[in-house]
Amino acid sequence: MVKKVILILLLGGLISWQTAFPQEQINIDVKEKVLSNGMQILVVENHVAPVFSTIVRFKVGAVDEHTGITGISHLLEHMLFKGTKIFGTRDFAVEKPLMRQMDVLADSLEQEKAKLRNPLAGGSEDRVKALRQQIADIQAEQAKYIIKDELWETYLKNGGDGLNASTGTNGTQYYVSLPSNRLELWTFMEADRLANLQLREFYSERDVVREERRQRTETTPRGAVQEAMSAAAHWASPYRWNVIGWGSDLDNMSRSDVEKHFRTYYSPSNAIACIVGDVKPEEVFALCEKYFGAIPVSPLPPPVLTDDAPQKGERRVEVEFDASPIAAVGWHMPQAGHPDMAPLDVLSDILSRGRTSRFYKNIVEKKLGRASAGISFSRYPDLFTMNITPMGNHTIDEVLAAAFAEIERLKTELVAQWEIDKVRNQADADFIRSLNSNGGIAWRLADMQATVGNWHYIIDYRDEIKRVTAEDIMRVTQKYLTKGNRTVVTLVKPEPDAVGGAPADAGQ
Amino acid sequence: MKKAYTLITVLALLLSLSLPAAAQESEGAKIIAGLPHPDLKWSVPEVGKDVQRVQLDNGMILYMMEDNRLPLVNVSVLVRCGTAYVPLEQMAIPDMTTAVMRTGGTTHVSPDSLNALLESIGGTLETFTGYDNSSATLNVMSKDTELGIRLLADVLRNPAFPEDKIDLKKTDVKTDIKRRNDNPSGILSREFYHLIYGDFPRGRILEWQYAKPITRRELVDYHQRYFAPNNVMIGITGKFDSKMMVEMVKQYFGDWKKKAVAIPQIPQAPETPRPGVFIVEKDINQANIRFGHLGVNRDNPDRYAISVMNYILGGGSFTSRISSKVRSDEGLSYSVATRYQVDEVDQGVFFAYCFTKSNTTHKAMQLMLDEVNRIRQGEVSDEELKSAKDSYINSYVFEFTTPAQIVSQLMGLEFNQRPPDLLRDYIDNVRKVTKKDVLRVAQKYLRPESLTFVVVGNPKNFDLPLDDFGKVTSIELKEPVLD
Numbered sequence: 001m002v003k004k005v006i007l008i009l010l011l012g013g014l015i016s017w018q019t020a021f022p023q024e025q026i027n028i029d030v031k032e033k034v035l036s037n038g039m040q041i042l043v044v045e046n047h048v049a050p051v052f053s054t055i056v057r058f059k060v061g062a063v064d065e066h067t068g069i070t071g072i073s074h075l076l077e078h079m080l081f082k083g084t085k086i087f088g089t090r091d092f093a094v095e096k097p098l099m100r101q102m103d104v105l106a107d108s109l110e111q112e113k114a115k116l117r118n119p120l121a122g123g124s125e126d127r128v129k130a131l132r133q134q135i136a137d138i139q140a141e142q143a144k145y146i147i148k149d150e151l152w153e154t155y156l157k158n159g160g161d162g163l164n165a166s167t168g169t170n171g172t173q174y175y176v177s178l179p180s181n182r183l184e185l186w187t188f189m190e191a192d193r194l195a196n197l198q199l200r201e202f203y204s205e206r207d208v209v210r211e212e213r214r215q216r217t218e219t220t221p222r223g224a225v226q227e228a229m230s231a232a233a234h235w236a237s238p239y240r241w242n243v244i245g246w247g248s249d250l251d252n253m254s255r256s257d258v259e260k261h262f263r264t265y266y267s268p269s270n271a272i273a274c275i276v277g278d279v280k281p282e283e284v285f286a287l288c289e290k291y292f293g294a295i296p297v298s299p300l301p302p303p304v305l306t307d308d309a310p311q312k313g314e315r316r317v318e319v320e321f322d323a324s325p326i327a328a329v330g331w332h333m334p335q336a337g338h339p340d341m342a343p344l345d346v347l348s349d350i351l352s353r354g355r356t357s358r359f360y361k362n363i364v365e366k367k368l369g370r371a372s373a374g375i376s377f378s379r380y381p382d383l384f385t386m387n388i389t390p391m392g393n394h395t396i397d398e399v400l401a402a403a404f405a406e407i408e409r410l411k412t413e414l415v416a417q418w419e420i421d422k423v424r425n426q427a428d429a430d431f432i433r434s435l436n437s438n439g440g441i442a443w444r445l446a447d448m449q450a451t452v453g454n455w456h457y458i459i460d461y462r463d464e465i466k467r468v469t470a471e472d473i474m475r476v477t478q479k480y481l482t483k484g485n486r487t488v489v490t491l492v493k494p495e496p497d498a499v500g501g502a503p504a505d506a507g508q
Numbered sequence: 509m510k511k512a513y514t515l516i517t518v519l520a521l522l523l524s525l526s527l528p529a530a531a532q533e534s535e536g537a538k539i540i541a542g543l544p545h546p547d548l549k550w551s552v553p554e555v556g557k558d559v560q561r562v563q564l565d566n567g568m569i570l571y572m573m574e575d576n577r578l579p580l581v582n583v584s585v586l587v588r589c590g591t592a593y594v595p596l597e598q599m600a601i602p603d604m605t606t607a608v609m610r611t612g613g614t615t616h617v618s619p620d621s622l623n624a625l626l627e628s629i630g631g632t633l634e635t636f637t638g639y640d641n642s643s644a645t646l647n648v649m650s651k652d653t654e655l656g657i658r659l660l661a662d663v664l665r666n667p668a669f670p671e672d673k674i675d676l677k678k679t680d681v682k683t684d685i686k687r688r689n690d691n692p693s694g695i696l697s698r699e700f701y702h703l704i705y706g707d708f709p710r711g712r713i714l715e716w717q718y719a720k721p722i723t724r725r726e727l728v729d730y731h732q733r734y735f736a737p738n739n740v741m742i743g744i745t746g747k748f749d750s751k752m753m754v755e756m757v758k759q760y761f762g763d764w765k766k767k768a769v770a771i772p773q774i775p776q777a778p779e780t781p782r783p784g785v786f787i788v789e790k791d792i793n794q795a796n797i798r799f800g801h802l803g804v805n806r807d808n809p810d811r812y813a814i815s816v817m818n819y820i821l822g823g824g825s826f827t828s829r830i831s832s833k834v835r836s837d838e839g840l841s842y843s844v845a846t847r848y849q850v851d852e853v854d855q856g857v858f859f860a861y862c863f864t865k866s867n868t869t870h871k872a873m874q875l876m877l878d879e880v881n882r883i884r885q886g887e888v889s890d891e892e893l894k895s896a897k898d899s900y901i902n903s904y905v906f907e908f909t910t911p912a913q914i915v916s917q918l919m920g921l922e923f924n925q926r927p928p929d930l931l932r933d934y935i936d937n938v939r940k941v942t943k944k945d946v947l948r949v950a951q952k953y954l955r956p957e958s959l960t961f962v963v964v965g966n967p968k969n970f971d972l973p974l975d976d977f978g979k980v981t982s983i984e985l986k987e988p989v990l991d
Contacts, residue, residue: 026578048577049909050550081826087536147534148836149826154540156827157895159902163825179905181546188543192536207839214794215842215863221690322791323690355611355623367679391683422627429630429649432578437910 026432030445030455031281035293038269042445042455043281046438052277053162053177053438056190057446059272060265062169062243063304063380071245072253072261074167075209079258080174081152081165082205084196087189088150095200098142099255105135106203106254113252139203146200151189158182162439167243170379171450177439180278184287190273191291194266202255210251213244221323222387225489229385232317233330233487237308239382267298274446276438304380308332315487320494327396327490329403330383331480333375337452341375342464343472344384344480348373349423350415350473351386351406356422358406367391369399379451384480396490410477414470427465431458550905552932553914561922562754566766567738570757571919573745575911581653581746582912583646583660586923589734592640592709592774592854598726599712600719604677605727606635606642612673614662619673622659631656633663639709640774640853641923642734650747654756661760664735669727681719685988692964695788696796696861699983700962703786704802704857708777716990737764739771743919745911774854777802781958784978788964788985795869795965799876799977800859801958803849806926811850812937813945814953819896820946821883821954822846822860822876827895830860830879840864840872848953853924858954866969873963873977877956884950887943900938907931 031043061073085092109131115123155163155176165174178186217223227242234240244250273292275284311332334340351373352359359371369390376382388399434440449455555561555571562570591602610633613619626633631648633656644664648656689695698713705711742761744753781801804814815823822830822845834844841862849856860880864872908914921930961977974980 046577048575048911049905050548051905051909084536086539087534089534090532092535143837147532148832150534150536152825153827153895154537156824157898157902159899159905161903161906177906179548179550179902181548184543185540185545188540189536201836204837204839208835208842211794211840211864212842214865219692219792219794219796324687354627356620356627365676367676370683389683389687392679392686418624418628422624422630425628425630427630429647432580432649433647436578436580 026435028435028441028445028459031285032455033285033288035268035289037293037295037297038267039288039292039295040272040449041285041288041292042272042274042449043279043284044274044276044441044445045279045281046276046441047278050180050278051161051177051438052180052183052275052279053175053442054186054190054276055173055175055272055274055442055446057171057173057272057274057450058266059171059270059379059450060261060301061167061171062241062245063238063378064265064301065238065241065245067241067246068249069245069253069257069261070241070249071209071213071243072249072258073172073265074243074245075206075250075253076258076261077165077167077172077174078205078209079199079202079262080193080197081149082198082200082202083147083150084192084198086192086196087154088147088198088200090145090147092145092198095142095145095198098138099198099200102135102138102142102202103255105131105138107256109135110252110254135203139201142200151193154185154189158185169239169243169382171447173443173446175439175442177277183275183279183284187284187287187291191295194268194271194292195295197262197266199255199258199262202258206250206253209244210247213247213250217242217244218247221321221326221491224319224321225326225328225491228317228319229328229330229383229487229489232315232489233311233332233383234308236306237380237382238304238306239378239380263298265301267300268292268295269297269300272446272449274442274449276442276445307381311485311487314483317487317489319489319491321491322493323491325390325396325491325493327388327400327488329386329388329400329486329488331385331482331486332381333384333480335379335381336377337457339464340476340479341377342461343468343476344375345427346420346423346465346468347410347473347476348375348384349426350410350419353423353426356419359403362406363399363402364391366402368394368402371399371403377451400488407477407481410474410481412474415473417470420468420470420473424466424468427462431462548905552934553908553918554932555918559915559918560750561918564737564758564762566762566764567736568757568761568764569741569919569922570754571741571743571915572750572753573911573915574748574750575745576747579650579747581646581648581650581656581744581748583644583656584743584912584916584919585644585646585660585664586741586743586919587642587644587664587734588640588739588769588771588923589642589730590638590640591712593772594709594730596707596712597718599709599714600681600722601726601730602642603637604674604681604719604722605730606637606644607677607680608669608673608727609663609667609731610635611676612670613668614666615668616662616666617659619668619670622663625655625659629655633660635663653748653753657756657760661764664740665761665764667731669724669731671724674722674724674727678719678722681714682716682990685714685716685719686990688988689790689985692790692792692794692796693863695790695985696798696962696964699786699788699964700798700800700859700960701857703782703960703962704800705777708775710777710854716988734769736767736769737761738766739769741919741923743912743915745915776854781955782960783958785961785963785974785980786983787967787974787980788962788983789967790964790985791966792964793966793969794863794865795872795963795970796861796863797869797873797876797961797963798859798861799873799959799961800857801955801960803856803858804953805855806851806853806924808850810945810949810953813941813949814848814850815900816893816896816938816941817883817888817946817949817953818846818848818858819899820888820892821879821950823848824896824899827899829883830876833879834862834864834872834875838872838875840868840875844872844876866966867971869963869965869970870972870974870976873961873974877959877977880954880956884947884954884956887947890943893941893943893946897938897941901935904935 115121161177163176445455844862846860
């Protein structure tokens, strides 16, 4: 009875797609300009309210790091709020030599700490303490000249909304929305921090990020699983570490490491600014040329060349954590721009998006667990991931078995046309909704421009999604979602009577 | 080592305050002062001018604002009901009701059909339970407006509440209860509110014993009691013709019969603070800290001064005193701030929070407490006051940047029975706040002597015992009973 109703209505849905869902012609009128130093500016007008949203995006993230400086892109992002030669300081000329002195001491400290780690090298605890004290003394001296968080405060005082920044594996972005009479202020402030950045209050900020790591990764079950997944699935690729970086790298990173990273990756030719809202493109371009354009040209940063070799065999990792069991599965998949991206994207939605999805019907509604699947739209080959949370008293193995059975079914049975149609329509609706806010437009454009080098790919990719067939989905499932290509991470409660084991960081 | 640094910084700050104003300014600040700041042409949107308001014969109130940029229609519905209005043993009913209204389909459309219809058009329809309101949202493409409105009306008016979907929701609730001790931040928030409000609605902890026995009949009754047109407001924005929209809403909601809805009084939590330190032991390497006390309600005339005071104390992100000290100076925490709720129908709370490694727990708590004390001891500086007020005033335009936001603000004003001029007068009210007001409200509405401290973490690794802050009580994390 219920089944019958479904069939009729699904058909209804199908008809409505074919007859009543003409491709919505949505135009985004993007004005583009490349400044003389290579920086790209994208502008979209929207005069609904007297405000504008901005993103400045740099093509640098955790994937551009190497062991020893993991987490540096994110730490650098924090440092971009610490002022410049003309902001955050009462007297830069006095501050500058103090920071140099600290760098020299920090180098000695790092060497001394390295000696301490080797039991035979004769390192001295007292010497480490003394060096730390000297650094703290200079920092205290410098503090007299610092105007705390001036960049941040200036934005807030001027009505800044949504002021923040974020770092991912693929990119780093800075955002703020402002009333439309603050356009020149924004251009001036953003260009200034690219031209005149000063890494003051570095050591305390490094500690802040170390706390962020404890908060996000070390004390939450999903964080612990996520970190284990990246490290187990990627043997060679720098997607191996998470954005936050390894704790020991954060503990030992130096100011000069961060400065070098800034010089390498924050060149104007590696930057994209996107401005959306109550602005005139000509005015934006003129101001950008005036302020950003004055920053000298510098070479493009190096590409990432390290790749994972094809995975040969399933990898299983267990993480002990004081929480109820959860699991994650990752399969290697290709990078953005690859023709298999769109079929994998549609596949992930068929599996787990919404209440008609296969996981919802066959795992959630059967009260086995919660399950979601998703792609990575990354600059280099990354993972297709699945997250599992058992419901009630069901075990990880039961939920994993159910999810894997759904995936196996896709290798032998073509998905129904209505499933593909609904995903297309959802993707279309998502796309249009993302254009509903200034911030949403700015994000979509900057992200696509940075990831594949062409913002227009947001339109092309939508077309790729529309061309995906049932055969494509079967093919990519067979090709990527195999046992030998997957890594399974499970989080388990430690045995209550376990003794010994690795010493835990007691937060000291 | 760190101590010396702290002392010198405080000294530096005091010194700098005694310098003439010009010497404090950065070169950048001087340049910015010279940049053009043309006037912003803007005013707070109004009903009857920017937004239409229509009341149907059955009492349902409709707010509308056309927005022709994109072929979208967004609908948001407010219903006066929620967790505030039910007794403890019925606390699971409101959320179970709204959840199954959506997942369970209607007397006309099966759950599978409802899902298939919505997803085939890329639309979404969701229902939520809040504290003193419940809500529904509908997002569809303009061409699907009628289908969307029809389904929305059906879900609100004729939910079927099938047993299997009630069971599914119960399993979901049970899973959440089972997992409620997995994340330290969740434990912190739950225990804090429970200590402040006890078993009053804001402090309740959902136990399986409350959810398990709920029957279909109880969900039907709850729905019957509150879902009536005269207890519903609906806000619509997007690409449509207003005249046609009114007709369409009348078509699908017009024959919904008006009836008497008795809204119970929200029980007021008594002022019986539980000062002291409550430690929830969990073997993690970071202490999750929160301390606070009961605050004010939204009718308090000091709400603007309280907000400005809180901004300076810990609400104004990096610019605030607590963040500047604990995060920026000392590097002790990534998330550290204070909140002072001033928008609650009953009494909200004041609280400060921070996450810091185990062996700086006491130190971070002391630094935060010092700032709570300091803002009660002397007037804030002119710069601090101006910075806070400028931020509130200049960013106010962002409360009204999209038609959906505008309708939500204006409809919310009526739903919450607020004074009609509240939004229009906001900027003036912020502007009026003085340094004297800030000191006065800090002394009146911050009560360091009656703070409840909650810490989730491993006390074996704390730098110092926490009994400096009050009598220490241990809260044991029990496995929830799930039989």
